[in-house]
Amino acid sequence: MNILAFDDPERRHTEKTVRRPRLPAMSAEEFSAWLKHVDFSERHAARILQISRTTIAKYRQEGAPAHIGFACSAIALGMPMWKPHTD
Known part of the structure; x- marks a missing residue:
């Protein structure tokens, strides 16, 4: 591995290294509908999803990432928290 490549200023901001903002997987409208x-208040949703109320408000305005969408689906279906089987 060429360690000097990490110090190359031309390489620091190439397309592969620049982080692009991700589009929400769950729209703001979908999150609000959920x-x-x-029938969750923002406070209760924050407690259940283990995120802040500020983040809940952000998701209501801007949409939510995929992992929150999956969690919302599981909650809506009444699925329990994941626990591995112990055989």
Whole structure:
């Protein structure tokens, strides 16, 4: 591995290294509809999803990432928290 390549200023901001903002996987409208469907307040949703109320408000305005969408689906379906089987 060429360690000097990491110090190359030309390489620091190439297309491969620049982080692009991700589009939300769950739209703001979908997230708000989920809150209404499960009848959760922002405070309760924050507690259940283990995120801040500020983040809940952000998701209501801007949408939510995929992992939150999956969690919302699981909650809406009444699925319990994942626990591995012990055989």
